[in-house]
Amino acid sequence: MSSPIPMAKTIPATDIIIDFGKHKGKMLGTLPSNYLRWVSKNLRAGDNERWAKLADQVLEDPIYRDRIEWEFAENVLNGNNAKGRAGNSVSLLLEMSERFGWDNEDKEGWSRVKFELLGTSNGGRLPRIGVNNGRNREAKQAKSGDGEKRRRLKKQEESVRLERSKGPETVEIFNPFPGRQALLNKMMNKHQKLQPLFSK
Incomplete structure (x- = not known):
């Protein structure tokens, strides 16, 4: 045979x-x-x-879709955004990540992305909300104790405190995504490291 x-x-x-x-x-x-x-x-x-x-x-190719989306983020980081709001990069990146469905809280997922190879089978995928990417995040959260932290954050998100001041009522809303700024800072740092690669 x-x-x-x-x-x-x-x-x-x-x-x-x-x-x-x-x-x-x-x-x-x-x-x-x-x-x-x-x-x-x-x-x-x-x-x-x-x-x-x-x-x-x-x-x-769906994998290349990540590269196209990341090009928009790079334009914002370089100040080449079409909206012309040069000083507002953070809010533009937040709008963009919401529009594309990026999961800004998935630190592990972002750490696995190889931005220089993004768009290839070796570059990894941008983490997206609702996409498991081969990981069981709920199980990991339960093991690491993050489940309780998530529950507390959800309570904070739902609670809105009204404070009376001299003028009209003001509303203070707790930020339900405390790690978002850290992620954006990390993205900007990675971009600065990769900038010499793109300028070649």
Whole structure:
């Protein structure tokens, strides 16, 4: 009886290394989305058509979606945001993370993201609310004692204190996400470390 012939491992389009142009030697999934759109639009003939089709595959890949979303965050961190609110980077990042459904409380998930490889099969995924990412967070919280902390935070979130002052009533709302600022600071620090990589 003969043994089955092993199948060749298929490399995802995001991990294929480009062999021309200013990004030569880099994986397609690490390239800026505007460059991939240019390849898709302009290399539709002859031998180059293969690259246009690969660019299309990368742009449609759910893993590359993280790279596209992170490009928006980088624009805010660099002050290149379209809204022109240069001094308001933190609030823009918060709006963006809510719009994209990022889980800012998943410190473990964020620590596993390799931003230089984001968009490839080796870069990890941006943590999202409601997505387990292969981890049972509730079990980990119960083991580490975070469950009680979460319950207390939820109570604080629900409680709103009214304080009477000289003028009209003021409302003080407790911040239900005390770790959010720390996460944003970490993202900004990682961006500063990665900036030399993107400027090459």
